[in-house]
Amino acid sequence: xxxxxxxxxxxxxxxxxxxxxxxxxxxxxxxxxxxxxxxxxxxxxxxxxxxxxxxxxxxxxxxxxxxxxxxxxxxxxxxxxxxxxxxxxxxxxxxxxxxxxxxxxxxxxxxxxxxxxxxxxxxxxxxxxxxxxxxxxxxxxxxxxxxxxxxxxxxxxxxxxxxxxxxxxxxxxxxxxxxxxxxxxxxxxxxxxxxxxxxxxxxxxxxxxxxxxxxxxxxxxxxxxxxxxxxxxxxxxxxxxxxxxxxxxxxxxxxxxxxxxxxxxxxxxxxxxxxxxxxxxxxxxxxxxxxxxxxxxxxxxxxxxxxxxx
Amino acid sequence: xxxxxxxxxxxxxxxxxxxxxxxxxxxxxxxxxxxxxxxxxxxxxxxxxxxxxxxxxxxxxxxxxxxxxxxxxxxxxxxxxxxxxxxxxxxxxxxxxxxxxxxxxxxxxxxxxxxxxxxxxxxxxxxxxxxxxxxxxxxxxxxxxxxxxxxxxxxxxxxxxxxxxxxxxxxxxxxxxxxxxxxxxxxxxxxxxxxxxxxxxxxxxxxxxxxxxxxxxxxxxxxxxxxxxxxxxxxxxxxxxxxxxx
Numbered sequence: 001x002x003x004x005x006x007x008x009x010x011x012x013x014x015x016x017x018x019x020x021x022x023x024x025x026x027x028x029x030x031x032x033x034x035x036x037x038x039x040x041x042x043x044x045x046x047x048x049x050x051x052x053x054x055x056x057x058x059x060x061x062x063x064x065x066x067x068x069x070x071x072x073x074x075x076x077x078x079x080x081x082x083x084x085x086x087x088x089x090x091x092x093x094x095x096x097x098x099x100x101x102x103x104x105x106x107x108x109x110x111x112x113x114x115x116x117x118x119x120x121x122x123x124x125x126x127x128x129x130x131x132x133x134x135x136x137x138x139x140x141x142x143x144x145x146x147x148x149x150x151x152x153x154x155x156x157x158x159x160x161x162x163x164x165x166x167x168x169x170x171x172x173x174x175x176x177x178x179x180x181x182x183x184x185x186x187x188x189x190x191x192x193x194x195x196x197x198x199x200x201x202x203x204x205x206x207x208x209x210x211x212x213x214x215x216x217x218x219x220x221x222x223x224x225x226x227x228x229x230x231x232x233x234x235x236x237x238x239x240x241x242x243x244x245x246x247x248x249x250x251x252x253x254x255x256x257x258x259x260x261x262x263x264x265x266x267x268x269x270x271x272x273x274x275x276x277x278x279x280x281x282x283x284x285x286x287x288x289x290x291x292x293x294x295x296x297x298x299x300x301x302x303x304x305x306x307x308x309x310x
Numbered sequence: 311x312x313x314x315x316x317x318x319x320x321x322x323x324x325x326x327x328x329x330x331x332x333x334x335x336x337x338x339x340x341x342x343x344x345x346x347x348x349x350x351x352x353x354x355x356x357x358x359x360x361x362x363x364x365x366x367x368x369x370x371x372x373x374x375x376x377x378x379x380x381x382x383x384x385x386x387x388x389x390x391x392x393x394x395x396x397x398x399x400x401x402x403x404x405x406x407x408x409x410x411x412x413x414x415x416x417x418x419x420x421x422x423x424x425x426x427x428x429x430x431x432x433x434x435x436x437x438x439x440x441x442x443x444x445x446x447x448x449x450x451x452x453x454x455x456x457x458x459x460x461x462x463x464x465x466x467x468x469x470x471x472x473x474x475x476x477x478x479x480x481x482x483x484x485x486x487x488x489x490x491x492x493x494x495x496x497x498x499x500x501x502x503x504x505x506x507x508x509x510x511x512x513x514x515x516x517x518x519x520x521x522x523x524x525x526x527x528x529x530x531x532x533x534x535x536x537x538x539x540x541x542x543x544x545x546x547x548x549x550x551x552x553x554x555x556x
Contacts, residue, residue: 039479041448136351165350165504166349166350166352166549167504167542168545168546192476193505194479256507256510298479302479
């Protein structure tokens with residue numbers, strides 16, 4: 001069953017001069033862990049705010065659990081848990097007071113739904129008398145998630161919950177989302193970290209208000225399996241410059257210690273490049289063909305999208 | 311041998327009983343790109359504040375660009391650049407105003423500053439945007455301008471605190487091209503990041519856990535030593551057992 005249906009949504013800001021969402025359509029299934037992946041300014045927050053009934057689109061429509069985001073906004077607010085990207089709890093209330101406040105607003109109590117938040121709340125419980133404004137970043141994030149869960153929502157909207165969070169805590173956060181998903185909650189989560197795509201059932205790659213792709217990670221990889229090559233050398237700065245100066249190089253981007261290169265004519269150009277680099281005096285070159293990862297594919301889609309717009 | 315640009319020797323900062331920074335030691339050379347990694351709450355920000363001359367240590371020694379962190383912290387501030395994702399440019403000033411404002415603060419003389427401003431706007435290809443308010447620009451551009459402004463006065467060292475957070479993968483790499491370019495001119499780069507692929511763009515990295523530096527090496531050496539396929543694996547291995555988190 002479809003839990004969220006978004007149809008042809010357009011949203012502009014400042015007298016239509018900024019196109020935040022450019023004809024976005026998406027269907028998200030019940031119980032799905034859905035990732036919205038894209039950089040700052042892609043339109044992720046705008047989409048969340050429309051689904052949370054906090055913003056009205058210029059055109060198009062969105063339905064959440066069968067309710068229309070404009071007509072039935074009151075019904076949606078009862079079943080959606082929203083965690084904004086910017087910390088939005090009451091800074092001058094304590095941890096406990098914030099939780100009680102949100103529980104009361106939703107006509108429930110901390111005791112009644114404690115089972116849902118127990119795992120997360122136990123980590124911040126030692127600080128329950130502390131003002132929310134005095135919490136560290138990681139603890140604020142956990143409290144915000146507790147407050148978004150306190151009314152047993154059917155759907156959880158999480159706007160960049162892991163931005164600025166270190167790799168260890170990010171992994172823990174996603175483990176937590178897995179467990180919430182197992183309880184049947186539909187989760188839509190946005191992130192600028194490409195590697196988190198592997199934690200989602202399906203992902204949408206979004207940039208400049210446009211959805212570039214919606215698929216499972218496996219299918220995205222199958223669909224965009226263009227020949228790609230990793231080229232590495234100790235003299236990395238010269239190497240990048242020389243690869244880019246090679247006439248048949250389509251793109252070359254650094255990936256950790258190595259560089260990922262695509263060519264006009266795939267493997268034939270790869271052989272030519274190796275000769276070319278030797279002529280240029282580069283030594284100890286290690287190179288091989290590789291399967292594109294999600295970040296390679298996203299870069300490729302951005303470049304194609306920009307070529308269309310240009 | 312040139313003198314190292316940043317030296318820390320058993321540098322320690324305590325807040326009451328809490329040891330935020332626990333006897334960290336390292337030397338960083340001119341033009342080196344040094345990645346300063348660690349989990350949230352590991353003590354990175356505190357250590358960076360000391361090195362920027364904003365906080366006095368409890369014990370140990372450190373010097374930046376030849377100036378002592380205890381006695382010459384005002385001199386340190388003049389000889390470094392700083393940029394973070396949270397604070398970089400004034401949103402309500404134009405691109406040009408921001409460049410002139412920060413250049414002025416760093417004591418660049420008017421005539422030179424005007425030339426540098428025009429030059430920078432040209433190099434960044436922002437001629438059309440130079441009179442636009444910074445808040446109307448995409449984040450990626452802001453970050454590039456902020457970095458250029460931070461090194462406008464040709465400091466010995468620039469501190470970058472998560473400079474690429476939230477930026478798209480292409481812009482993130484263009485940003486690193488700028489870092490390389492600055493390093494090749496001899497500017498020392500001290501950078502924190504949560505993107506582990508970026509850790510591999512550094513000449514050396516340190517990993518901080520619970521206030522102490524538990525590993526410091528070239529990324530390739532670190533991967534070999536800790537048998538990780540990438541820096542993400544190395545980081546998870548070292549930081550997983552941290553007692554502190556925020």
